Amino acid sequence: MSTTATTDIVTGRFSxxxxxxxxxxxxxxxxxxxxxxxxxxxxxxVGLALVDxxxxxxxxxxxxxxxxxxxxxxxxxxxxxRDLPAPVQLAATLSHVALYAxxxxxxxxxxxxxxxxxxxxxxxxxxALPAILPQSDGLHAIxxxxxxxxxxxxxxxxxxxxxxxxxxxxxxxDGVFEAMAGxxxxxx
Amino acid sequence: MAARGAVRGVAIIAxxxxxxxxxxxxxxxxxxxxxxxxxxxxxxxxxxxxxxxxDRRNHAHGVCVIGTxxxxxxxxxxxxxxxxxxxxxRLLGRFSLGSPAEAAPEASTRVRGFAFRIxxxxxxxxxxxxxxxxxxxxxxxAAFLALxxxxxxxxxxxxxxxxxxxxxxxxxxxxxxxxxxTASFAEERYNGLDAFVxxxxxxxxxxxxxxxxxxxxxxSVTPDALAAMPKDFLDEDLRKRLAAAPLSWTxxxxxxxxxxxxxxxxxxxxxxxxxxxxxxxxxxQSQDNADxxxxxxxxxxxxxxxxxxxxxxxxxxxxxxxxxVSFNRRTAEEAAR
Numbered sequence: 001m002s003t004t005a006t007t008d009i010v011t012g013r014f015s016x017x018x019x020x021x022x023x024x025x026x027x028x029x030x031x032x033x034x035x036x037x038x039x040x041x042x043x044x045x046v047g048l049a050l051v052d053x054x055x056x057x058x059x060x061x062x063x064x065x066x067x068x069x070x071x072x073x074x075x076x077x078x079x080x081x082r083d084l085p086a087p088v089q090l091a092a093t094l095s096h097v098a099l100y101a102x103x104x105x106x107x108x109x110x111x112x113x114x115x116x117x118x119x120x121x122x123x124x125x126x127x128a129l130p131a132i133l134p135q136s137d138g139l140h141a142i143x144x145x146x147x148x149x150x151x152x153x154x155x156x157x158x159x160x161x162x163x164x165x166x167x168x169x170x171x172x173x174d175g176v177f178e179a180m181a182g183x184x185x186x187x188x
Numbered sequence: 189m190a191a192r193g194a195v196r197g198v199a200i201i202a203x204x205x206x207x208x209x210x211x212x213x214x215x216x217x218x219x220x221x222x223x224x225x226x227x228x229x230x231x232x233x234x235x236x237x238x239x240x241x242x243d244r245r246n247h248a249h250g251v252c253v254i255g256t257x258x259x260x261x262x263x264x265x266x267x268x269x270x271x272x273x274x275x276x277x278r279l280l281g282r283f284s285l286g287s288p289a290e291a292a293p294e295a296s297t298r299v300r301g302f303a304f305r306i307x308x309x310x311x312x313x314x315x316x317x318x319x320x321x322x323x324x325x326x327x328x329x330a331a332f333l334a335l336x337x338x339x340x341x342x343x344x345x346x347x348x349x350x351x352x353x354x355x356x357x358x359x360x361x362x363x364x365x366x367x368x369x370t371a372s373f374a375e376e377r378y379n380g381l382d383a384f385v386x387x388x389x390x391x392x393x394x395x396x397x398x399x400x401x402x403x404x405x406x407x408s409v410t411p412d413a414l415a416a417m418p419k420d421f422l423d424e425d426l427r428k429r430l431a432a433a434p435l436s437w438t439x440x441x442x443x444x445x446x447x448x449x450x451x452x453x454x455x456x457x458x459x460x461x462x463x464x465x466x467x468x469x470x471x472x473q474s475q476d477n478a479d480x481x482x483x484x485x486x487x488x489x490x491x492x493x494x495x496x497x498x499x500x501x502x503x504x505x506x507x508x509x510x511x512x513v514s515f516n517r518r519t520a521e522e523a524a525r
Contacts, residue, residue, distance in 0.1 A: 033212070034211070034212065034215045037212065037215050037216035037217075038215040038216065038217075040226070040509070040512070041215070041216055041217030041223060041225055042217065042223050042224055042225060042226075042509065043224045043225070043226050043229070043329050043505065043506035043509040043510060044224060044329075044502070044505065044506075045498070045502050045505040045506075047505060047509050048490055048498065048504070048505035048508055048509070051508075117486065117515065117519070118484060118485060118486070119486065119488070119491065120313050120491060125494065126312070126493065126494025126495075128311075135484060137484060137519040137520075137522040137523050138522075138523040140516075140519045140523070141519050141520040141522075141523035141524070142523070144516055144519075144520070145520075155212055158208075159205050159208050159209065162204060162205070162208070163201050163204070163205050166197070166200060166201045166204060167197070167201060170193070170196070170197030170200055170201070171193070171194050171197040171198070
């Protein structure tokens, strides 16, 4: 029956902890990107509410990302299909390195940017984090640019990541999607 | 079978990708030019010849001051904010002229402002930017954009058209014509105008506005007398007074009545509303705007201590968004200098 018998099927699965972290962070990061561009787009009070959500959510993502990096380094990942072309394997590896870098760097840049602006880094209920940089126009300008530019790059990377995941799920049906989503590959 | 599945897969992927990008573009406001983006306020605040490098986009002309806020504990019944406990907090302030032009004439700029950052002993911060007008000119941020755009328009009928759709603007016109002028920042009363929500120690909430009442006796002068004064006489007056003795203001908080409008700063509350004395602001030293310590401070009115929060007044959020654009641009300019 199978017309894709030549495709190697991945049977390995990410650990449950990795899968929970992945889907939790997927929702948080996508929400964060939309909150970020939305909150600076309007003077409406909803913008201020989004800013108040953006700071603690960013710190939560930073914490989760560090935990996740630790889990990834100890638990590893299931191997990619052997028949995936080498350039695609390389692109997959590099895009994941970039995703991890962005997940950790973006909250730190945001925290540093608010610090360099001399603004309190407010979480919830009047609790503020300490400044991680002194007030500085020069640092603020660099960090503000970096935060915006990396946000757009990260969004592009997320769209690419989702497209690639769907390509594995819908077209190649090679078990890569199921390694993170669970379930088994069905082939008609 | 597989080929048809692949076509379907590609179609789904394309829909998801294009849909995501479109949703993101919408969230960012790229598809909605009518959205009240903060950049539109900044664009409307362009003085002739553009903003000077590194200057604030409004209230560009100013003087930095340093001092204290000494709380009597009187406002603790309205807010459990750290600076309302009996004690002394640090204060960084800035007097200003209500104009986007740094070269605005001190003699004829009608609106004067005072902004502060009060830092409680425990580090909690409260920032506020106030003006000497007793109410805001218009009721909504959208109306304020229309007013700014009309103010910058070459069309002499533009302001009249805003006034026709925003009748509250007449009150500001009346104030501008009849309110007495003074020759000193020290003689002005400064009003926060926006309503905030205070939470007291037992969790009760109170809609409040605040004002600073000058301890310096008010000596009104005619516009003609002001016009005859030297350039930057207000800054010079402040320097002279502070060199001689500290200047002080009494901070008062006013609580809204049950039916008062807490969402519209163009409507003053009745004069008989409960007012408490929160304490005294004392200024001891002034410093130049260009290199003084207030230069890089964004007096964002949404920087509030625990115990004070924004309420249904839409202006603090709007001002926060617009001040952020001003701050981002001017710090970038300073960095590129």
